[in-house]
Amino acid sequence: MEVAETIESVRSLVRAARDEGKKIGLVPTMGALHIGHISLIEAAAKNCDFVAVSIFVNPTQFSPGEDLEKYPRPLEADLEMCQRAGVDVVFAPASDVIYPGENLTWVTVEKLTEPLCGRSRPGHFRGVTTICAKLFNIVAPDVAYFGQKDAQQAIVIKRMVADLNMPLEIVVCPTVREASGLAVSSRNQYLSEQQKEDAAKICQSLQDCRRMIETGTTEARQILARMREILQQIRSIEVEYISIVDAETLESVERITGKVLVAVAVKLGPARLIDNILVDAGR
Numbered sequence: 001m002e003v004a005e006t007i008e009s010v011r012s013l014v015r016a017a018r019d020e021g022k023k024i025g026l027v028p029t030m031g032a033l034h035i036g037h038i039s040l041i042e043a044a045a046k047n048c049d050f051v052a053v054s055i056f057v058n059p060t061q062f063s064p065g066e067d068l069e070k071y072p073r074p075l076e077a078d079l080e081m082c083q084r085a086g087v088d089v090v091f092a093p094a095s096d097v098i099y100p101g102e103n104l105t106w107v108t109v110e111k112l113t114e115p116l117c118g119r120s121r122p123g124h125f126r127g128v129t130t131i132c133a134k135l136f137n138i139v140a141p142d143v144a145y146f147g148q149k150d151a152q153q154a155i156v157i158k159r160m161v162a163d164l165n166m167p168l169e170i171v172v173c174p175t176v177r178e179a180s181g182l183a184v185s186s187r188n189q190y191l192s193e194q195q196k197e198d199a200a201k202i203c204q205s206l207q208d209c210r211r212m213i214e215t216g217t218t219e220a221r222q223i224l225a226r227m228r229e230i231l232q233q234i235r236s237i238e239v240e241y242i243s244i245v246d247a248e249t250l251e252s253v254e255r256i257t258g259k260v261l262v263a264v265a266v267k268l269g270p271a272r273l274i275d276n277i278l279v280d281a282g283r
């Protein structure tokens, strides 16, 4: 496994692989790798001949006052995990490699970035789309892998790729969960054991929602009230949003008839946690 810290070095490694006719897969991450990231790497390894993982805590997707400084950066452990997972190259640039000076060019996806996390994290998706566009330009993968865990991010990236005719495919992989149902996340490290137990209520509220939709409840208001009730059982959970939106447009849905995304964001102690499910009421 190679570790590239410069744009030139990762480009030349990928170019050599492409010259050998290899299909290139990219897994963009912010490091602090866990089994969720590994599932993306495994999907890439299954479908591609050369797997690149980027590890970069992207400052432009953090709002002022968020956890940019304290975000975990266990690079050595991450590299070991990548090595064991059979990654070909890790691209781990310093911040000034990606942003050598003031950045004046940004990629913005409209509409889809307004609801859900876009509302509470202004500028977040502009940072996400810009770093992904940069990584796609630097690595030039055939396929890039994202997690359903960050559902809005995956939808926004897919739209950016479609609208800007970027020559790659986006694959979205299922959310990996702990036995309790808690979605695995680098930010779970901020939680105590008790808080992790409490956080499992997020998944429970989503499962209840799925059950209600699948047994014929169509009023979003009724489902949202039930979910809020479940989350309020844990006093330390502060709900940022619970939303039922159209799975493609992310517009709010009142009567559930087709495919919806049910998304939750909460604050729990030191962490902001998000989770979601896709439910198809038409099935």
Ligand code: AMP
Binding pocket: 028, 029, 030, 031, 035, 036, 037, 039, 040, 145, 146, 147, 148, 149, 150, 173, 174, 175, 176, 177, 183, 184, 185, 186
């Ligand atoms: P991050 O390092 O948090 O920016 O995440 C990098 C990629 O891993 C993103 O595409 C995430 O959606 C994905 N990811 C994070 N957690 C999980 C999880 N529990 N299951 C599946 N994918 C995940």
